[in-house]
Amino acid sequence: MTDHELQLKAIALRRAMLQLIYNAGAGHTGGGLSCMDILNVLYNRVLNVSPQTFTSPTRDRYVQSKGHCVEALYAVLADRGFFPASDLDTVCHYQSHYVGHPTRHIPGIEMNTGALGHGLPICIGMALAAKMDGTKFRAFTLLGDGELAEGSNWEAGLAAAHYQLDNLTAILDHNTLQITGHTRDVMSNEPLDEKWRSFGWEVRNINGHDYAALTQALTEPSGSGKPVFVIANTVKGKGVSFMENVAKWHHGVPSEAELKQALADLDATEAKLKEAK
Amino acid sequence: MSAPAPSMLTPAAKATAEKLGLKMGRANLEEFAATLEELAKANPNIVAVTSDSRGSGKLAPFGKALPKQIVEVGIAEQNLVGITAGLAACGKKSFGVSPSCFLTARSLEQIKNDVCYSDVPAVLVGISSGTSYGALGTTHHSLHDLAVLRAINNLSIIVPADNFESRQAILAAAKATKPVFVRFGKAAMYGLHKPETKFEVGKAITLRDGNDVAFIANGETVVHAVLAAAQLTEKGIQARVLSVHTVKPLDTEAILKAGRECKAVITVEEHMVHGGLGEAVASTLLQAGVAKPFRIVGIPDEETVPGAQADIFRHYGISMEGLTATATKLLK
Numbered sequence: 001m002t003d004h005e006l007q008l009k010a011i012a013l014r015r016a017m018l019q020l021i022y023n024a025g026a027g028h029t030g031g032g033l034s035c036m037d038i039l040n041v042l043y044n045r046v047l048n049v050s051p052q053t054f055t056s057p058t059r060d061r062y063v064q065s066k067g068h069c070v071e072a073l074y075a076v077l078a079d080r081g082f083f084p085a086s087d088l089d090t091v092c093h094y095q096s097h098y099v100g101h102p103t104r105h106i107p108g109i110e111m112n113t114g115a116l117g118h119g120l121p122i123c124i125g126m127a128l129a130a131k132m133d134g135t136k137f138r139a140f141t142l143l144g145d146g147e148l149a150e151g152s153n154w155e156a157g158l159a160a161a162h163y164q165l166d167n168l169t170a171i172l173d174h175n176t177l178q179i180t181g182h183t184r185d186v187m188s189n190e191p192l193d194e195k196w197r198s199f200g201w202e203v204r205n206i207n208g209h210d211y212a213a214l215t216q217a218l219t220e221p222s223g224s225g226k227p228v229f230v231i232a233n234t235v236k237g238k239g240v241s242f243m244e245n246v247a248k249w250h251h252g253v254p255s256e257a258e259l260k261q262a263l264a265d266l267d268a269t270e271a272k273l274k275e276a277k
Numbered sequence: 278m279s280a281p282a283p284s285m286l287t288p289a290a291k292a293t294a295e296k297l298g299l300k301m302g303r304a305n306l307e308e309f310a311a312t313l314e315e316l317a318k319a320n321p322n323i324v325a326v327t328s329d330s331r332g333s334g335k336l337a338p339f340g341k342a343l344p345k346q347i348v349e350v351g352i353a354e355q356n357l358v359g360i361t362a363g364l365a366a367c368g369k370k371s372f373g374v375s376p377s378c379f380l381t382a383r384s385l386e387q388i389k390n391d392v393c394y395s396d397v398p399a400v401l402v403g404i405s406s407g408t409s410y411g412a413l414g415t416t417h418h419s420l421h422d423l424a425v426l427r428a429i430n431n432l433s434i435i436v437p438a439d440n441f442e443s444r445q446a447i448l449a450a451a452k453a454t455k456p457v458f459v460r461f462g463k464a465a466m467y468g469l470h471k472p473e474t475k476f477e478v479g480k481a482i483t484l485r486d487g488n489d490v491a492f493i494a495n496g497e498t499v500v501h502a503v504l505a506a507a508q509l510t511e512k513g514i515q516a517r518v519l520s521v522h523t524v525k526p527l528d529t530e531a532i533l534k535a536g537r538e539c540k541a542v543i544t545v546e547e548h549m550v551h552g553g554l555g556e557a558v559a560s561t562l563l564q565a566g567v568a569k570p571f572r573i574v575g576i577p578d579e580e581t582v583p584g585a586q587a588d589i590f591r592h593y594g595i596s597m598e599g600l601t602a603t604a605t606k607l608l609k
Contacts, residue, residue: 057368104395111366112395115386121356122391125363125371128348132324132369139363152387155353159360162351 001044003211004277009079010040011270014239015263016075016088022259024071024092026100030249032072034175034208034234035142039076041214042140051082054108060137061126063111065119066144066173067101068251073109074098082108117150119143120170124160127168127227138167140218146178149187154199161200166222170201170229173208175236179250196229208232240265282411283587285464286504290597293504299467305443305497306404306461310335312447313372317346323451324348324364326373328357333463334374334404354379358387358401365397370451377403377419377460378410385425392456393431399457400450406436406460407496407547408576411585419460420576423524424552426458433478434525435459436546436554438499439466442522445476453478462497462547464586469503469520479523481531487515490604491535493558494545495521497586498574498595502545505600516604524554529561536567541607543572545595550575570607574600 001009013036021027042062043049049059064073071091078085083106090096097105101114111122119141126139143153160168172192180186189195193203202224206213217230236250237243240262243252254262286294302308317323317339325331326348331340340347348364350357354375361373373380380403381388392399403422410417426434433455437443443461450457469484476482484499485506492502499520506516517535521528536542542562544555555573562569574594582592590596594603 061367111362112390115390117355118359118387118391121359121387122363122366124356125360125365125369126367127363128360129364129367129369132345133367152353152355152359155350155356156359159350159353159356163348 004273006040006044006211007273008270009044010037011266011273013040013075013079015266016078016085017071018254018259018262020074020088020091021071022254023089025253026092027071027253028068028251029253030177030236030243030246031066031069031144031173031175033238033240033243034236035069035173036072036238037209037211038142038171038173038214038232039072041211041218043076043080045215046218047140048137051080051107054082058135058137061110061123061139063119063122063139063141064102064113065116065141066147067113070100070102073102077106077108080108116144116147117152120153120156123168124156124163124165127165128163130167131165138169140169140171142171142173144173144178145176145183145189146186148189157196157199157201160227164225165227166225168227169218170227172229172231173234174231175234177236177245177247177250179247181247192231200226201229202226203229203231205231206233208234209238239269283585285587285590287596287598290504293507293597294467297503297507299469302440302466302468304463304465305437305440306463307335308440308443309402309447309461310339312444314339314342316447316451317343320370321346322368323370323372326350326357326361326364326371328352328354328375330375330404333376336374354384355387358384359391361399361401362387362391362395362397365399366395370398372400372402374402374404376417377406377422378417381419381422381425388426389429393429396431397456398454400453401458403458403460405463407462408581408586408589409462409464411589412583414583415581418581420549420581422460423548423554427525427552427557431456432525433457433523435478435523436496437461437522438496438520439469441468441470441474442476442520446522449478460496464497466497467500469499479526479528481519481521481528483517483531484520485516485518487517488538489514489516490541490543490608491517491519491539492543492545492600493519493521493532493535493554495524495554496547498545498547501590501596501600504597505604508597508601509604512605514604514608521554524557527557527561532558532561533565533567536562536569539569541570541604543574543600543603543607545600546575547595548575550577572603572607574603
């Protein structure tokens with residue numbers, strides 16, 4: 001799939017995500033939009049996993065540590081055929097396994113996450129298992145800005161470097177906002193590149209909406225024997241003009257009129273993309 | 278020079294143990310470590326994960342013999358449980374080994390989500406549990422662990438009484454396809470079982486029969502119940518002793534049988550009286566309409582008395598003498 005095709009797919013995925021959040025009456029809209037391009041590249045270009053190979057011991061593992069953005073993951077997994085898209089009509093409904101955070105009840109999901117600061121330690125266990133067995137699979141996790149205040153990430157930061165887990169990639173969805181506002185105001189964590197580098201990681205600082213940059217950062221093997229930390233600079237609410245960089249869309253649910261406006265924004269972007277082609 | 282550890286048993290209790298033919302074994306923790314090493318030598322898929330705890334977990338020989346099957350995470354219990362879960366999710370039979378006080382408090386959320394909710398077949402081993410660390414104080418005691426873990430879905434909780442139960446618990450945990458928590462103390466324990474005894478997770482073992490009073494106990498307290506039962510015989514009181522090594526799933530059948538057949542029930546545990554074995558037994562009995570004179574012997578809801586484990590046990594009546602007195606009083 002070309003970058004252009006993936007960009008068009010991202011429009012469809014954002015549409016599906018917004019629609020399912022609207023239908024569910026709940027969801028994490030801003031962060032879902034900010035990490036959608038990352039997930040799109042992971043599942044359509046990087047991860048060695050498919051509905052057919054999901055039970056293979058050698059599949060790549062993806063653990064979404066920022067589990068609250070599960071709606072983006074649901075949209076991507078449905079698109080990849082892990083389950084019928086119609087399942088998404090049941091998100092957050094009584095007796096539906098499609099709850100507001102990832103669970104292993106859903107085909108394609110590796111671990112139950114949602115409490116923050118859990119994905120990185122789990123992925124260390126996975127990456128260690130691969131090393132012990134001499135298998136080549138890679139482990140990926142997606143972290144949020146606010147999540148980095150959880151101390152368990154830093155425990156894991158030490159351990160991954162200690163064990164030289166070059167088969168582990170942590171991706172930060174660096175949209176710089178969290179539920180209360182700017183991360184720099186809530187609990188400042190910069191300079192993140194220096195911090196992770198000093199912990200013994202190979203740091204890649206990229207535009208998290210640039211398909212070529214994402215592809216390179218997520219596919220290129222660690223050249224240093226170190227785990228890779230990708231700082232994907234993103235925009236919270238990306239793709240919907242009135243949601244971009246607005247903290248209240250962290251878990252804001254669009255009204256009918258807002259959904260219409262958001263979809264119109266995406267239609268306009270799609271038309272421009274098609275024209276550019 | 279450190280003060281010698283006080284004996285767990287008074288001279289009278291020791292004499293009773295001798296009369297019963299009980300033989301002193303090693304610490305349950307040592308039995309665990311030896312069993313795990315034996316299993317891991319035969320199965321390279323077994324991995325131990327430690328948090329600077331291989332010494333206190335008696336796993337230093339394991340680490341020397343099987344360096345590729347042990348993962349050290351440093352003093353980082355949250356990381357320990359997450360890594361243990363990740364290993365288990367990728368097909369490893371992982372044992373996360375850390376002092377129970379830290380494992381079940383600091384990393385409770387990882388136990389709940391990464392292991393139990395995610396349903397990976399990891400084994401969590403709480404070492405030096407209960408008051409094993411004695412005079413090191415409350416920071417190092419785990420008197421809450423069973424209460425918090427009982428409130429988490431999808432976890433078997435095992436509290437072995439002696440070396441036999443410890444070995445059997447590890448053999449069972451190694452085969453389990455679901456999450457398991459096992460708790461081990463570090464005092465040398467008397468052997469309480471005949472070698473032919475059948476061990477099954479979730480099934481209590483009757484160590485002594487009697488219909489006057491039932492001692493329903495687990496872990497390092499069981500021996501005291503056995504000795505008290507022997508003492509009570511001399512007073513014409515026949516005591517039943519159940520070793521309820523599995524707190525969850527609880528053997529409600531054996532508990533209800535004991536409640537229905539005995540005149541009184543006493544539970545004994547190395548845990549706070551809230552949320553542990555005692556309240557689990559009380560709930561089982563009451564919900565079945567079995568109301569008998571009942572006492573929970575454990576650590577009360579107060580700042581635990583300073584002292585070695587033996588001092589703490591005696592202070593709170595977890596001793597042959599204390600349990601004999603509790604039973605006598607309850608039956609009056």
